[in-house]
Structures are given as C-alpha cells and as structure tokens.
Amino acid sequence: MVVVRPLVVAAMQVSPISGDLDGTWKRFAAQVRGVRRTFPKVQLVIAPELHLSAVDQLLDETLDHAEATAVTIPGPLTAALADLARETGLWICPGSVYERADGHIHNTAVVVAPDGTLAARYRKCFPWQPYEVTTAGTEFVVFDMDGIGRVGLAICYDGSFPETFRQLAWLGAEVVLHPTLTPTRDRDLELVLARANAIFNQVYVVNVNAAGPHGLGQSLIVDPEGLVRQQAGGNEEILIDVLDLDAVTRVHTYGTFGLNSTWEQMDRQGPQLKLPMFGGQYHPRPAPPR
Numbered sequence: 001m002v003v004v005r006p007l008v009v010a011a012m013q014v015s016p017i018s019g020d021l022d023g024t025w026k027r028f029a030a031q032v033r034g035v036r037r038t039f040p041k042v043q044l045v046i047a048p049e050l051h052l053s054a055v056d057q058l059l060d061e062t063l064d065h066a067e068a069t070a071v072t073i074p075g076p077l078t079a080a081l082a083d084l085a086r087e088t089g090l091w092i093c094p095g096s097v098y099e100r101a102d103g104h105i106h107n108t109a110v111v112v113a114p115d116g117t118l119a120a121r122y123r124k125c126f127p128w129q130p131y132e133v134t135t136a137g138t139e140f141v142v143f144d145m146d147g148i149g150r151v152g153l154a155i156c157y158d159g160s161f162p163e164t165f166r167q168l169a170w171l172g173a174e175v176v177l178h179p180t181l182t183p184t185r186d187r188d189l190e191l192v193l194a195r196a197n198a199i200f201n202q203v204y205v206v207n208v209n210a211a212g213p214h215g216l217g218q219s220l221i222v223d224p225e226g227l228v229r230q231q232a233g234g235n236e237e238i239l240i241d242v243l244d245l246d247a248v249t250r251v252h253t254y255g256t257f258g259l260n261s262t263w264e265q266m267d268r269q270g271p272q273l274k275l276p277m278f279g280g281q282y283h284p285r286p287a288p289p290r
Contacts, residue, residue, distance in 0.1 A: 082116035199226035
C-alpha cells in the first residue's frame with residue numbers, strides 16, 4: 001500500500017538526569033541528533049512530559065522544583081530547541097516543561113518547526129491534582145505541519161478527560177501527541193484510554209511515557225481505529241513509525257473497520273441534541289485542513 005500522507009515519528013521513551021538541567025539537555029540533543037543520523041526519514045521527534053525540566057522520581061521531587069526550573073516561552077530554551085531543529089531539519093516536541101508566565105507556573109508542551117519557529121505552545125488543562133500544583137491552561141491547541149496534516153497536543157492526565165481529545169479532533173487534529181510521566185499503576189488505565197481516545201475520535205495517538213526509573217514506560221502508538229501499532233517495554237526505547245494520515249480520512253469517510261461513521265452521524269444528529277453539561281449545543285466540525 002502506498003502511503004500518501006506519511007508522518008514519520010520517533011517516540012523517544014527516555015528518562016531525564018534528575019536535577020541536572022544542563023546534563024539532560026545535552027543528552028536529549030545528542031539523542032535527537034542520533035535519531036536524525038540513524039533514521040533519516042524521521043520527520044518529528046517527541047519526548048516524555050517534563051523531560052527537559054529534569055524532574056526527580058515521584059517520591060523525591062520537591063514542591064519547589066517547578067518554581068526553580070520554570071522557563072519563559074519563548075526564551076533561551078526554545079531558542080536552543082530552534083537551533084537544534086534547524087540543525088537536524090526535524091519537528092521537535094521535547095515533551096513539556098515548567099513554564100513561568102504572568103505569575104503562574106504551567107506544565108507546557110511546545111513544538112518547534114524545522115525552520116526554528118515556535119509552532120505551538122499548549123498549557124496542560126488538567127493537572128494531576130492534588131499532586132501537581134501547576135496552574136491549569138484554558139484552551140486546547142492544534143498546529144499544522146505544511147503538506148502533512150494537523151496535529152493536536154495533550155499532556156498526561158489530560159487523557160483521562162474525554163473533552164480533551166474530542167475538542168482536538170473537532171479542531172481537525174489527525175494525530176495527537178501525548179507526552180506522559182507516569183510511574184504509578186494507573187499506567188494500565190492510560191493504555192486503555194489511549195486506545196479509547198483513538199477509537200472515539202478516529203485519530204492517531206502517540207503516547208510517550210518516561211522510561212524507568214522515572215516512569216513505567218509502555219509508550220504506545222495507536223491508529224485511528226484503535227489498533228495498537230507499537231508498544232514499548234519499560235526501559236529506554238525509541239519507537240519509529242510511519243503514520244499514514246490518509247487513514248484518518250478513510251476512517252472518517254467509511255467508518256471504523258468500515259462499520260461506524262461516528263463523526264458523520266454526530267455532525268448530522270448533534271445539532272439537534274441538548275447539551276446542558278456544556279450550556280449549549282453541538283456545532284458541526286469546521287472543514288478539514290487541505
């Protein structure tokens with residue numbers, strides 16, 4: 001089968017060097033260069049949640065770590081990412097970082113384009129409370145990869161709220177990048193949710209967890225029909241995959257396994273539904289990007 005709209009991704013299941021921002025950055029940059037050298041067809045790399053913030057393991061991290069390591073965006077870190085993107089010719093999503101803005105600390109994912117521009121910034125809308133003390137974001141974010149497709153961003157616990165992926169898909173996302181930092185047993189639940197979010201919304205999901213000892217790993221890539229294309233173990237590992245974004249168009253048009261055309265039915269019947277939970281009604285999706 002010819003892949004018409006390929007997006008070649010490298011999901012980097014890695015761990016930071018606890019408390020060492022400079023060391024973690026140098027290792028990350030070397031790994032990105034290694035991906036470019038070893039897998040020359042890769043277009044986009046993604047790392048786990050809070051990777052470049054060099055977080056400690058779950059029970060070791062102190063409440064002041066976010067305050068001590070938060071960066072401004074744009075700022076020196078995004079400038080360094082821009083240089084790395086231009087050097088390698090890659091789209092880079094380094095997971096998320098602690099961001100300082102307007103007197104608040106956010107858990108923020110960024111994406112830098114191959115020309116060095118800041119393509120997207122997304123502040124986590126659903127921090128893992130009460131354990132995560134960052135300020136919640138207020139809007140969902142998608143960005144366009146010219147000539148490829150539209151991509152959405154989510155961070156870890158966002159995946160437990162169906163509104164996240166639903167809104168990203170409604171905004172036209174064909175693949176959702178989902179950096180995660182989970183060292184707890186609910187990782188099993190996240191694997192189920194990754195598949196469910198892909199099925200409900202007919203999108204690819206690239207869920208990248210930290211490797212041990214910071215996380216339980218088990219990163220996975222799910223296709224728009226909910227089939228797991230790849231799943232990692234618990235150690236450091238790189239998942240390379242070719243996502244055919246035309247598969248999203250196919251599933252939207254003909255249904256999951258040729259059976260369930262849920263978006264078409266929702267666009268048709270949704271405007272008639274009363275949605276008191278959201279204080280309004282469903283609005284048909286905007287025209288897909290071309």
